Amino acid sequence: MTWYPHRRIRAVPDGLLGPLGLLLCAGLLEAAPRLGLVPAAYLPPLSETAAALADEAAGGAFWSALADTLRGWGYGLAVAAAAGVGLGLVIGGAAPLRRVTASTIEFLRPIPSVALVPLAVLLYGTGQTSTLLLVVYASVWPVLLQVLAGVRDVDPVARDTAAGFRLSWWLRLRHLVWPTTLPFLMTGLRLAASVALILAVTAQLVIGAPGLGREIARAQAANAVDRMYALVVVTGLLGVAVNAGARALERRVLFWHASVRKEAAA
Amino acid sequence: MTTRARVSPPAALARRGRLEVEGLAKTYRGKRRTFEAVRDLTFTVEAGELACVVGPSGAGKTTLLRCIAGLLPPSAGAVRLGGEPVLAPPPGMAVVFQEYARSLFPWLTVAQNVELPLRQKKLPKAARHGLVERSLAAVGLADVPGAHPWQLSGGMQQRVAIARALAYEPDVLLMDEPFAAVDAQTRAELEDLTRSLWHELRMTVLFVTHDIDEAVYLGEQVLVLSASPTVVLDSVAVDLPARREQLATRALPRFAELRAEVFTLIQRAKTYHTAPPAGEARA
Ligand SMILES: Nc1ncnc2c1ncn2[C@@H]1O[C@H](COP(=O)(O)OP(=O)(O)OP(=O)(O)O)[C@@H](O)[C@H]1O
Numbered sequence: 001m002t003w004y005p006h007r008r009i010r011a012v013p014d015g016l017l018g019p020l021g022l023l024l025c026a027g028l029l030e031a032a033p034r035l036g037l038v039p040a041a042y043l044p045p046l047s048e049t050a051a052a053l054a055d056e057a058a059g060g061a062f063w064s065a066l067a068d069t070l071r072g073w074g075y076g077l078a079v080a081a082a083a084g085v086g087l088g089l090v091i092g093g094a095a096p097l098r099r100v101t102a103s104t105i106e107f108l109r110p111i112p113s114v115a116l117v118p119l120a121v122l123l124y125g126t127g128q129t130s131t132l133l134l135v136v137y138a139s140v141w142p143v144l145l146q147v148l149a150g151v152r153d154v155d156p157v158a159r160d161t162a163a164g165f166r167l168s169w170w171l172r173l174r175h176l177v178w179p180t181t182l183p184f185l186m187t188g189l190r191l192a193a194s195v196a197l198i199l200a201v202t203a204q205l206v207i208g209a210p211g212l213g214r215e216i217a218r219a220q221a222a223n224a225v226d227r228m229y230a231l232v233v234v235t236g237l238l239g240v241a242v243n244a245g246a247r248a249l250e251r252r253v254l255f256w257h258a259s260v261r262k263e264a265a266a
Numbered sequence: 267m268t269t270r271a272r273v274s275p276p277a278a279l280a281r282r283g284r285l286e287v288e289g290l291a292k293t294y295r296g297k298r299r300t301f302e303a304v305r306d307l308t309f310t311v312e313a314g315e316l317a318c319v320v321g322p323s324g325a326g327k328t329t330l331l332r333c334i335a336g337l338l339p340p341s342a343g344a345v346r347l348g349g350e351p352v353l354a355p356p357p358g359m360a361v362v363f364q365e366y367a368r369s370l371f372p373w374l375t376v377a378q379n380v381e382l383p384l385r386q387k388k389l390p391k392a393a394r395h396g397l398v399e400r401s402l403a404a405v406g407l408a409d410v411p412g413a414h415p416w417q418l419s420g421g422m423q424q425r426v427a428i429a430r431a432l433a434y435e436p437d438v439l440l441m442d443e444p445f446a447a448v449d450a451q452t453r454a455e456l457e458d459l460t461r462s463l464w465h466e467l468r469m470t471v472l473f474v475t476h477d478i479d480e481a482v483y484l485g486e487q488v489l490v491l492s493a494s495p496t497v498v499l500d501s502v503a504v505d506l507p508a509r510r511e512q513l514a515t516r517a518l519p520r521f522a523e524l525r526a527e528v529f530t531l532i533q534r535a536k537t538y539h540t541a542p543p544a545g546e547a548r549a
């Protein structure tokens with residue numbers, strides 16, 4: 001007889017495991033401070049954080065901070081995506097250009113965006129533009145590298161087919177290179193979207209540019225621990241939303257890709 | 267529309283569709299190894315003829331085809347289509363590849379796949395749609411224009427690739443082991459489809475295969491290649507009736523004779539470079 005240890009877990013349906021885990025976590029966060037396992041001054045019970053969150057949502061400052069963060073994230077991501085795609089298609093399209101730029105890219109890419117904080121402040125002070133600079137710098141790399149990989153991935157048989165039918169440069173780009181690159185681009189965008197959010201909040205936290213990050217710093221300075229946690233939870237929720245949005249977009253755009261295809265009537 | 271009708275008088279077709287391969291050689295030069303794939307190929311396919319090329323696996327059939335298509339520069343020799351040297355993919359030539367799944371674009375529908383080359387030809391929309399519809403109907407796929415290639419069976423996908431080539435209205439159609447990856451039934455159907463389309467359209471067809479039966483059944487001429495470095499061993503004229511039929515034609519005594527003849531040549535092809543016939547000095 002074979003015994004499958006993992007079978008026992010199946011007593012709970014798969015779809016419920018995730019919510020169940022969240023619920024357990026929430027229970028722990030509520031119970032631990034109340035039981036005195038952690039000092040409530042540093043980690044207030046979840047219910048208090050939730051109450052603080054409700055207070056925040058009632059005020060206008062929170063919403064404008066949220067809008068600032070989303071704006072810094074969105075604009076930065078858009079600029080990074082446009083630059084990454086443009087550069088990627090141009091560099092990837094020409095082998096000599098690829099070889100010339102490879103070392104430069106390998107040098108610039110590992111520089112942590114946060115190391116550019118002084119530069120950003122020097123250039124743009126503590127305004128939105130500083131956030132934008134850091135966000136763009138951090139999120140352009142995943143897009144660029146993925147597009148470069150995508151352009152190189154064009155199937156040789158498909159390439160021969162396009163050449164055999166004498167397709168023009170534009171038709172090849174539009175109907176062969178671009179669709180081949182799309183799955184790579186989607187992965188790059190998903191990574192960039194997360195990185196952009198991290199950098200947007202970091203810039204506001206460190207530089208004091210307007211946004212959720214600055215609100216977190218202020219709440220901490222004012223010793224409003226529950227408010228601080230409430231804002232942290234919001235940034236976490238943003239991250240989840242960004243990732244879910246990116247995945248949904250991926251499934252829509254890549255309906256033809258082997259990883260997404262579903263049976264559909266012709 | 268004021269473009270001239272594409273009804274080709276025999277003389278014009280003779281000019282356009284004649285395929286000449288002369289002294290063609292291809293040596294692959296890599297960093298680590300040089301490999302002489304094709305040594306010396308010379309043959310002519312007359313305009314409107316259906317010729318088959320057979321050779322053992324690795325003989326350089328794909329190499330030959332890519333050179334003819336202008337996709338690969340030969341190391342020596344020349345390819346001429348309608349008298350013009352082929353230096354890049356020429357107009358009026360279409361290729362059907364063995365790997366249909368990779369040759370069709372999965373992000374386009376069947377109809378869009380067939381239409382794409384026509385957009386390069388700058389045909390007006392109505393003309394494009396007419397051609398797409400007719401060529402899909404010709405391969406028996408009139409009812410799936412909106413499907414994506416990956417929703418179709420292998421045989422259907424290869425039909426789409428054939429329809430795409432037909433819609434392009436080529437003077438010369440090159441086919442590289444197009445039916446090697448489909449089951450026997452589908453294969454028989456596609457062979458008959460190829461014959462009947464050729465009958466109807468009278469373009470030049472060069473059909474590459476490693477299957478002797480297929481070569482004899484389809485071709486008017488069978489070119490037998492040696493193992494690589496490749497040379498043409500012989501050319502067998504196929505004097506079977508023009509209208510062929512899977513069971514009846516294959517049952518003809520003449521079919522068996524031709525098959526045996528090509529088979530013997532292929533056997534020789536495999537050992538051509540290791541055991542030269544007596545009296546023939548090796549270079
Ligand atoms: N790009 C390449 N670089 C180096 N060698 C190659 C290259 N392409 C093909 N060859 C070699 O040339 C020879 C002929 O290859 P080719 O693909 O033309 O054969 P084939 O007759 O089409 O074979 P098959 O029947 O298996 O399709 C092979 O030995 C192969 O290893």
Ligand SMILES: [Mg+2]
Binds near residue numbers: 327328329442
């Ligand atoms: Mg081959």
